[in-house]
Structures are given as structure tokens and as C-alpha cells.
Amino acid sequence: MARGSVGALADKTLSMNIEFSEAPISSVAELERVPISFTVDRVCDALPAPNGGGGFVLSERPVEAPYVKNYDAIDGEGPTL
Numbered sequence: 006m007a008r009g010s011v012g013a014l015a016d017k018t019l020s021m022n023i024e025f026s027e028a029p030i031s032s033v034a035e036l037e038r039v040p041i042s043f044t045v046d047r048v049c050d051a052l053p054a055p056n057g058g059g060g061f062v063l064s065e066r067p068v069e070a071p072y073v074k075n076y077d078a079i080d081g082e083g084p085t086l
Contacts, residue, residue, distance in 0.1 A: 041076040 047067050054060035076082045
């Protein structure tokens with residue numbers, strides 16, 4: 006199991022732990038049911054944490070021209086065995 010941490014948004018305090026765990030290969034087909042299409046209207050830049058402790062903060066900013074990112078429409082981008 007791998008663990009990671011996400012810092013804070015520059016204008017809001019937000020902290021979360023992310024846990025990754027291994028799943029059986031038989032569960033990959035289940036992932037095809039999860040749609041992977043979304044509108045991108047903002048992005049986050051990762052900046053060094055101001056406390057110098059080796060972490061980071063995320064600074065959110067709008068994109069100039071919002072767009073739809075649709076991984077489902079790209080051949081070969083779905084889950085594979």
C-alpha cells in the first residue's frame with residue numbers, strides 16, 4: 006500500500022491523505038463503468054510550502070479557454086488487462 010499527502014490550496018486550508026492499494030486484476034473490467042470525462046475550467050499549480058518543510062501548496066487558477074477532457078473518447082485509453 007502506498008500513501009501520499011496533498012497540501013493546501015493557497016487560499017483555503019485543505020489537507021487529505023490518499024491511500025493506494027492493490028486490487029485483483031479481475032476488478033479492472035469494473036473500472037470501464039466509471040466515466041472519465043470532465044470540463045477543465047481551472048488548474049492547480051504545485052508550489053513549495055512556505056514553511057520550508059518539504060511539502061507543497063496548491064494554487065488554483067482559471068484556464069483561459071475551458072475545455073472538455075474526455076478519456077473515454079480516445080481509443081486505447083480504457084482499462085486493460
